[in-house]
Amino acid sequence: MPINKKTILFCSIFSTSLLTLLVACGPFYNVQTTLFVQGIGAVGAPLSNATVKLKCSDGGSADGTTDSSGFYSIGVVGKLPCLVQASNGSVTYHSIAAGSGDGVTVTANVTPLTEAIVNQISSDPATLFSSFNATAATQLTTATIANAQTAVLKNLTDNGVTLPTAVTNLIGGQLVASKTGNGNDYDKLLDALGSKTYQVKIIAMNDFHGNIQSPSSTNGGQVTLPNGGAGVKVNVGGAAYLATAIKTLKQSATNSIVVGAGDLTGASPFESSITHDEAAIDVLNQLGLEVTSVGNHEFDYGRTELLRKQNGGCFPVTGDFGKVGVDTCFMDVATGTYSSTGTTFSGAKFKYLSANVLDTSTNKTLFPATYIKRFGPVSVGFIGLTLKGTTTLVSSTAVANLSFLDEIEVINKYAQALKDSGVNAVTVLIHQGGVSTATTVNDKTCPVSFGDLGTILDGLSSNVDVVVSGHSHQEYVCDYTGAKSKKKYLVTQTGFYGGAVTDINLTIDPKKGVTSWTANTVPVIQADKNTGVTIPSAFQTFAKDSTVDALVTSYVNVSKVLANKQVGTISGNIMRALFTGTTNRDESAEGAMGGVMADAYLYGTPGGADFAVVNPGGVRADLTCATGVSPPCPVTYGQVNTVAPFMNTLTKVNITGAQLIRLLEQQWEAPNCTAKINPATFQYGRLLQVSSNLTYTFDTTVNAWTSGPIPTNCAAAGTGKRVVVSTVKINGVSLDLTKTYTVSTNNFLGIGTGGDNFTVLAKLGTQAVDTKVLDLDAMISYFQDKSPVSSPTPRIQKITSATASP
């Protein structure tokens, strides 16, 4: 309960006497006592008429108000430590009441510097305050608070601020706040802080996708630098080089932070994916990444696995996976990084943010929405989001019970909240991006088609300053004027696979916010891999960081052991359907590799099934004999993983024969005829890859695509009649339209809403069971038991215009 200033002396004497009495009485002294927390709220000028709230470790709480001098004093029945929050409607600051004073009357000034102290302890002081309890209070030790204050004072000095000798205790020290410059040294320090500007460097990355090794020169490993002519190509990327680049940038600035915009893991190369991306997390920890938004690929393996990436713990035991020291838990408990004798995975040291991802059961965000980083007297708030369309990009089981909210509304809401809490600059980390038509990096003319991101930018409020984007694997540094706010935002993206970072430098005025910026894409140019290349003077090269290099090597060695393990043989190359003369998969056709995969699904389904179907996009590679090797050729674990890299799970679903026909017709019924098209053959659609015991014929002349930017006469959903029903056979027996069949498929097709427009299994099917058997495990078992595996004969026949009856 609030107690007015006039009663303080009486109460202090009374409560001190009471405390003495209680102590004298023995063990009862730990009962709740009335504390008096007092101090000055100030930002330079007094924080007058501000609402002050106390929250103590035992749940005790009380409110009060500052007077015109910024003074407050509040009595509370509670136990130290307590958190203090003071807000005057335009700024909110926090402080800690933790035992200074006589034990009953405690001084806790509330200033931007006490906010900085609390921010040293928690990245989100407002949340720490709102959820403060006995558990949270355990981190507020005397040593922790002292260390936090030391860090804040050092940061001020680093920023060129001269500290008055009398100012040594920011929380409990004397503070006389004045509007007219007549305050004491502490007050003059606060005045001085507000009269200068501060430089903050944000080092941004996105879409790293677990590329701990240098990416190939044809896939993210080269960039073209501007050189006044046609540009010059340089080799870039690799975590060891990236580490040096980040260190170099950090060393050039007093205030810096490393941030990400999502897809830092997921769709990763084998050397990371085989450890369930624990390798990438370990490396990113070493790089000093501090906060990132989640991208769609972070959801590839579901919510539980994503939470494990943040919080730690070994990958759960399933089939060949979940073996400590083999595919999971390589970290040493003490060091929190790889050790050859490691047994744990301590999770990401950086923070995931998901402002627009809600757990529908609790209506709370999956991860925190925001993160605040304070640099001396100024602070930058980060809001992390993924694209709303994530639900269409990953398996519905992976995002079950999660809702993805509209980005604009969420950003504006949290940007306002951040500004209300006194944050000076707001940076959005969003996994959504535009596409550039620049032909060298750092093209400041910004020839970018922003697409969906542009819609978002146009709806943002003026509270936002910087947007770090991702997802589209593009590179740009742009000034973008929002349609709604008419404000200019800095919008960046830095390519993919760690080939570059964006170096963002903000000038922040504590009173005005961001007043200017500079930004550049900094390619991670490998110092030892560009011999003979003339590097333009605006760019620099980076040597390998030996620590990160060794860490990467350790994980690569782990992956090699597994990758080289032979799991079976093939009697010749087993290929996907490909566009003629290319290595691009043709989803409109049946392929041998898809057939083998479907056979493996059927073989590995617990309890069996009548037949199996696989989405064509789930067949990611061919299996080929190594050069010079005669069949039967060995097939390794690593090779099979490239075919089935998604960690999908086998799923059983019951459907009727009539529903199977409907499912097959959906192959050509994507909305607006947007299924895949082979321009050479005019075939369109996504042809399910089927097991050997499902055979049928379809008529390509029905609803055939003729011409147009999109085919205009393919069947609308539910109306297709391409399948020749009389030809459909299961195990050589004609399909019974009324009979129920059990289908083996994956969770992408069988659970939730069904992916790639195949809704029949997920929506009409019955008794759906996710067996939790990984499709990769099923593939490996199939090769172990059925080798040598050969290219199967086609199961699907086509009637074309040439073969159709006149």
Added chain:
Amino acid sequence: MRWVFLNLNILPIFMMGGMFLCASQPSIALTNSQKTIVQSAAQQASQLCLKEMHHDTDEFVDCVNNLIETHKIFDEKQLGYAYLGLVGCLSAMRISTLHSDICTSHYLAVTDKLMKKYKVKDEELCSSVPGNCSVRVAQIKSLRRKKI
């Protein structure tokens, strides 16, 4: 076969066309109405297809090819679509997006064929897609030289 001009198997034929162009640049400009058609087509392709650029260039190529197929008889629209295809792939090459080298060669050949037909210069075409024209034109000319 109506798709023949996009068939990668005959790419060398188009590359030869590119070599020819490199040797003697045409000098007759597009009319204003032709320029408008080219720019409009490039813009349409930009809006429809650039968003398909992601892990690789495949979906982008599919999208541009579909647009080109719309106009089986060579016309200015095809030039706009093909040029956007070329610039999109060339742009993807600056960050080595997977398959960007292949599709750049492909659309360079297609574009060169159409540029020859309409007697248009690189410099004239460049403004139909946003970006730094001096750099882009230099790069395109360099690519042609490397093909010889």
